Amino acid sequence: MKNANSCITLAVDQPLTPLALEQIAFGAAMQLSTGHWQAIARCRDFLQQLIQQKRRIYGVTTGYGPLANTYVDPEASAALQQGLVFHLSSGTGPLLSPIQTRAIMAARVATLARGHSAIRPEALKLVLDCLAHQLIPQVPAIGTVGASGDLTPLAHITLALMGQGQVWLKEQVMPAQEALAACGLTPLHPEGKDALALVNGTAAMTGIAALNACQAERLLELSLVLTGAYGEVLNGHLEALQPGLAILRPHAGQLWAQQQLLKICSDSQRLQPVTQPPPRLPEDLPSGRARHQQPLPQDAYTFRCAPQHLGAVKASVDFHQECVATELWSVTDNPLFLPETGEVLHGGNFFGQQIAFAADALNNALITLAVHSERRLARLTDVTLNQGLPPFLRGNQNGLHSGMMGAQVTATALVAEMRTQAHPASIQSIPTNANNQDVVTLGTLVARRCATSLERLSEVLAIESFALAQAIELRGGPEAGFSRSAQALHRRVRAISAPLEDDRPLAPDIQRLSQHWLLPDHGFV
Numbered sequence: 307m308k309n310a311n312s313c314i315t316l317a318v319d320q321p322l323t324p325l326a327l328e329q330i331a332f333g334a335a336m337q338l339s340t341g342h343w344q345a346i347a348r349c350r351d352f353l354q355q356l357i358q359q360k361r362r363i364y365g366v367t368t369g370y371g372p373l374a375n376t377y378v379d380p381e382a383s384a385a386l387q388q389g390l391v392f393h394l395s396s397g398t399g400p401l402l403s404p405i406q407t408r409a410i411m412a413a414r415v416a417t418l419a420r421g422h423s424a425i426r427p428e429a430l431k432l433v434l435d436c437l438a439h440q441l442i443p444q445v446p447a448i449g450t451v452g453a454s455g456d457l458t459p460l461a462h463i464t465l466a467l468m469g470q471g472q473v474w475l476k477e478q479v480m481p482a483q484e485a486l487a488a489c490g491l492t493p494l495h496p497e498g499k500d501a502l503a504l505v506n507g508t509a510a511m512t513g514i515a516a517l518n519a520c521q522a523e524r525l526l527e528l529s530l531v532l533t534g535a536y537g538e539v540l541n542g543h544l545e546a547l548q549p550g551l552a553i554l555r556p557h558a559g560q561l562w563a564q565q566q567l568l569k570i571c572s573d574s575q576r577l578q579p580v581t582q583p584p585p586r587l588p589e590d591l592p593s594g595r596a597r598h599q600q601p602l603p604q605d606a607y608t609f610r611c612a613p614q615h616l617g618a619v620k621a622s623v624d625f626h627q628e629c630v631a632t633e634l635w636s637v638t639d640n641p642l643f644l645p646e647t648g649e650v651l652h653g654g655n656f657f658g659q660q661i662a663f664a665a666d667a668l669n670n671a672l673i674t675l676a677v678h679s680e681r682r683l684a685r686l687t688d689v690t691l692n693q694g695l696p697p698f699l700r701g702n703q704n705g706l707h708s709g710m711m712g713a714q715v716t717a718t719a720l721v722a723e724m725r726t727q728a729h730p731a732s733i734q735s736i737p738t739n740a741n742n743q744d745v746v747t748l749g750t751l752v753a754r755r756c757a758t759s760l761e762r763l764s765e766v767l768a769i770e771s772f773a774l775a776q777a778i779e780l781r782g783g784p785e786a787g788f789s790r791s792a793q794a795l796h797r798r799v800r801a802i803s804a805p806l807e808d809d810r811p812l813a814p815d816i817q818r819l820s821q822h823w824l825l826p827d828h829g830f831v
Contacts, residue, residue, distance in 0.1 A: 307333035307404075307440060307477070308826075318342055321635035322416040324516040324627065328826055331409035331517055335438040338419050338430075345421025346430060352645035353424035353498055357383075364641050364652055365390070365502040371454075372740040387501035391468065394461030394505060397446030402459065402514075404442045404474050406757070409513035410456075411437055411463060413634060417507055422637045422644065425503035432467055432494055433504075439489040442474045443467075443482065451738060452749035455638055455656035456510030459750070464504045469493030507638035508658045511749035512630060515661050518756045519627045521824055522668060525763055526623055528823055529675050530566055530616055532770055535792040536682045537609045538576040539777045540693055545580045546610040547571060552617075559624070560617030567613055575787030608682045615678060622671035629664035658749030662732035665752035672759040673724045676766045680717045683770045686777055687714045699776045699806070707809045710773055713816065717769045720762050727755050760824065768819035775799035776806055798822075 310333040314326050318341035330336050356363055357380045366383070369376035370390060378386050402410070415433055418425050436442070443466030449458030465471045469483040486493055494500070536542075552564040571577055584603075591597055604610055641652045687710055689697040696702075700709030731752045737744045775796050778784055784793040802822055803815040 309333035310440065313337055313438075315339065316342065316416065316419060318345070321631065322412065324519045324630055324634070327409055327412050327416075327513065327516045327634065328520045330412040330437065331405045331513075332826060333408075333440070336412055336415060336434055338415070338434070342419040342421065343427060346419065346425065346427050348645050349421045349424050349643050350426055350498070352643055352648075356650065357498065361650070363499075363650060365506075366499050372742040384495065384497045387496035387498070388468075390501045390505065391461050391464045391496065394457045395465045395471070397449035397458045397462055399446050399448035402445045402447050404477070406514050406517065407442050407445050407463065408437060409517050410445070410459065410510045411442075411513070413513035413516065414460065414463075414504065414507060414509035416634050417509060417637055417639070418503060420637045422642045423503040423639050424499045424643050426498060426500055429467075429494055429496065429500045429504070432491060435489070435491055436467070439491070440474075440476045441466075441485050441489055441491075444472045444474065444479070447754060450510060450750045451736065451743065451746035452508070452511055452658040452662060452751070453656070453738075453743040453746035454640070455505075455507040455658065456750050457505050459510040460505040460507070464494070464496070464501055467494040467504070468496070503639055506640055507656050508633060508636075508661060508749065509638070511658050511661045511665070511753045512633045512638075514750065514753040514757055515626070515630045515665055516634065518665070518668065518753060518760060519623070519630050520826065521760045521764075522623050522626065522672065522756075524826075525672075525675065525760065525767060525823065526616065526619055528767055528771075529619075529679065530563065531570060531791055531795055532679065532767060532774060533609065533612045533616065533682070534567055534570045534574075534789065535774045535778065535795055536686070536770075537571065537605070537612075538574050538788055538792050539686065539695075539774060539781060540605070540609070541576055541578060542605045542609045543578045543580075543603075544568075544571065545578075546605065547613060548580060552613065555614075557617055557621065559620035560613050562620050563613040563615075563617040567616075570791035571789055574789035574792070576781075576789075606685065608678060608685065612678075615674065619671045619675055622667045626664040626668040629660050633661055658747040659732070662747040662749035662752050665749065665756050666730045666732045669752065669756045669759050670728060672756065672763050673721075673728055676721050676724050676759075676763045679763075679766045679770045680721045683714055683717050683766075683773055686770075686773050687711070692777075695777060695780055699773055699780060701776075701780055701807075703808075709806060709809070710769075710776070710812070713769045713772070713812050716816070717766050720766045724759055724762050727759060731755065761820070764820040764823045765816055767823060768816045771795065771799050771819060771823075772803055772806075772812070772815060775803075779805060 313335040315337040318339045368374045443463045445462040450456040466482040473482045475485040547568045552561040638655045685691045687698045698709035698711045731748045784796045
């Protein structure tokens with residue numbers, strides 16, 4: 307697994323960032339500072355004092371959910387915690403990927419490390435040991451409504467820590483008990499608030515959303531590069547990228563997109579330069595008459611409105627990123643403990659509405675990136691619109707060979723797939739849990755949907771990037787006046803996929819490119 311030999315050390319006064327979480331998700335180990343362990347032990351000691359005083363503490367000396375009206379003697383602590391994990395381990399559907407599960411584990415550690423959840427240090431250390439040993443629980447994707455956080459997926463993770471269920475150990479599937487033994491780890495026997503601390507919080511939606519945040523930023527930057535190359539292939543106008551447009555409409559995202567597009571296109575010899583003041587009309591234009599079929603002075607919206615579109619997407623990506631970053635720095639279980647003031651606070655920090663709203667907004671932004679990509683691809687492959695390029699970018703023997711005809715249809719189908727997932731989930735509250743959870747957020751459903759949208763978007767962008775590499779060659783090659791950005795794009799595509807000559811199955815090329823664009827460590831602009 308990537309990053310398997312590296313380690314992320316979390317500082318006590320700094321949050322876990324989405325990028326650091328992504329590194330852990332892709333294989334890096336995770337360490338806490340001495341300050342973290344001191345805070346964790348202090349909070350656990352505070353809980354022990356409360357238990358000895360037989361205080362009423364939800365989930366520790368009471369039952370769960372609507373059964374909190376049952377008081378439980380502390381002597382039954384272990385049975386109470388074990389039962390919580392068992393009854394919540396009821397997920398179904400496909401498994402989350404090992405990368406997603408690692409992200410969830412890292413997000414949960416970041417919350418528990420703050421020292422307000424009263425978990426035993428040895429219980430939290432077991433999570434870190436599993437990350438270090440590449441021991442990853444198998445977690446069904448469906449079962450959480452994102453209200454008391456992500457109870458079901460987190461319970462499946464905790465179940466594996468207890469030596470039950472199935473896990474991946476360095477990508478090999480085996481029983482959890484066997485995997486723990488192979489790593490020299492002792493299964494968890496939860497007591498006190500161990501299980502409740504591990505299962506009660508927004509870690510599943512937040513961990514997946516953090517991965518989405520990183521991938522969304524990369525695919526937005528890729529979309530920017532593809533848009534610039536598209537403009538070059540179709541001899542677009544630099545005028546639409548001028549700073550004055552953003553100055554007069556000062557959205558931060560538009561200003562960013564305007565600056566980035568101008569930067570990557572500034573050395574292009576193919577884009578039409580700005581003429582100020584605008585050129586005069588022909589001297590021989592008859593008085594009171596019109597002259598038709600003259601060159602268009604501006605481009606189709608896929609290029610002319612690119613700063614406005616990509617800028618709006620940037621705003622949604624930034625909103626989502628800020629929300630995720632805040633959630634990674636938050637303590638999201640219940641109850642919470644403040645040893646320094648002697649308070650025990652019962653509340654709703656596990657309620658995932660912020661992530662749900664942000665993920666819905668991101669999902670819609672991702673769909674628009676796919677829509678615009680598909681429209682750019684449609685213009686590139688349509689002989690009536692592509693300014694002299696061959697039909698479907700074949701180049702010769704058109705009709706005998708069909709070029710990118712099938713791939714363009716696939717891009718259309720991918721956009722249709724994404725559009726069916728556009729209805730917001732964050733408003734779809736369904737009461738549950740005997741009306742204890744009478745409103746729910748479905749934040750994890752939205753985060754999972756975003757993850758799927760990112761996969762589909764990467765496939766659309768893979769098809770477009772392949773088409774642009776082909777179009778660049780049909781225009782004379784990357785040295786024929788194309789920008790350094792377009793040349794770099796061409797090199798990256800050709801390092802993975804060969805040019806299209808006679809027809810061949812393009813599914814393997816699309817898959818390789820789409821997976822490549824999703825990987826970490828890409829810098830596009």
